[in-house]
Amino acid sequence: MPLLQLVRHAESANNALYNEIISECGGAAAVASDPSLQRRVDEEEARRRSSDPPLSARGLEQAARVGEHLAGENLDCASTLLVCSPMRRALLTAAPIARGLKGAGVANLRVECHAQYFEAGGCHEGGRALPGRTFQQICGDHPLDFDAAECFPSPDRGWYSAAGAPESDAQPRAERMCLWITERLAALPDTGRVIM
Numbered sequence: 515m516p517l518l519q520l521v522r523h524a525e526s527a528n529n530a531l532y533n534e535i536i537s538e539c540g541g542a543a544a545v546a547s548d549p550s551l552q553r554r555v556d557e558e559e560a561r562r563r564s565s566d567p568p569l570s571a572r573g574l575e576q577a578a579r580v581g582e583h584l585a586g587e588n589l590d591c592a593s594t595l596l597v598c599s600p601m602r603r604a605l606l607t608a609a610p611i612a613r614g615l616k617g618a619g620v621a622n623l624r625v626e627c628h629a630q631y632f633e634a635g636g637c638h639e640g641g642r643a644l645p646g647r648t649f650q651q652i653c654g655d656h657p658l659d660f661d662a663a664e665c666f667p668s669p670d671r672g673w674y675s676a677a678g679a680p681e682s683d684a685q686p687r688a689e690r691m692c693l694w695i696t697e698r699l700a701a702l703p704d705t706g707r708v709i710m
Contacts, residue, residue, distance in 0.1 A: 516699045517589070517707035521580060521611070525573035526603040528563045535559055565639040566646065569606045577607045584709065585614030592705040593622035595698060598658075599631040600646060600666075600673040605656045611709065612658055625658055629665040629673040630691055631710070634684040636674040645672030664694070 535558050536545050545551045569577060594615060598608035605627070612625050627649065637644040647655070648670060649663045666673055698708055 515704055516702040517591070518695070518699060519584070519707060519709045521584075521607065521709060523569075523573075523599075523601070523603040523607040524576035524580070525570045527567040527570050527573075528559075530570035530572065531562055532559050535562075560640065563639065565637045565644045566602045568602050573603070574606070578610045580607065581610030581612075581614035584611055585618040585620070589707065590705060591620065591707045592703040593624070594620050594706070595702070595708045596623065596625045597628055597631065597698075597708060597710045598625075600627055600629050600649075600652055601632050601637075602655075604632075605652065605658065609657050624661040626662045626664060627652060627658075627660055628691070628694070629663070629667070630687050630694075632674070637672075643674065646674035647672055649673070 532555070535555050536542055538558075539545050539551050539555055545555055596608060596612055596615065598604045608625070612623070615623050629649075637646045649666045650669060652673075653660060695708065695710070699706075702708070
């Protein structure tokens with residue numbers, strides 16, 4: 515049976531911002547014990563966050579270490595599929611993984627960007643959905659050599675186009691992604707792997 519390896523994106527600038535705001539408000543214990551401080555943290559984070567953040571300095575280090583680790587596994591895989599989200603933090607996490615795998619001589623490596631693979635909320639700022647970048651913009655910004663792009667709406671539209679509540683599509687989209695992953699795994703040889 516093929517191997518499925520799940521990798522969470524490395525620390526994003528928004529993750530670091532949230533921790534910084536908690537620190538500014540007296541630390542995690544103070545925020546946890548005072549609902550008004552938690553509201554302040556949430557409001558400040560919503561005001562200062564990026565809709566599609568890059569990785570923090572710590573996140574760049576984490577991504578490099580994950581890439582080194584996966585490249586050093588010495589798995590005898592007939593093929594490897596690396597799938598990433600179109601979110602900037604996921605792309606920046608996937609890049610050193612792809613470089614590491616290529617540098618280790620991993621056979622039959624494919625890299626795909628899937629526009630349905632993102633957390634609930636997608637690209638949003640101040641409670642409103644933003645369109646995200648087009649696949650062409652993503653390719654111009656990131657050093658990944660993509661073999662395919664899945665589910666991008668059209669060449670001239672950004673990958674995210676939620677109308678109304680961004681979370682409304684989360685469950686059906688997660689189900690579609692599970693089906694897509696299952697189909698990909700079934701199409702691989704027993705010694706294949708998917709890294710997401």
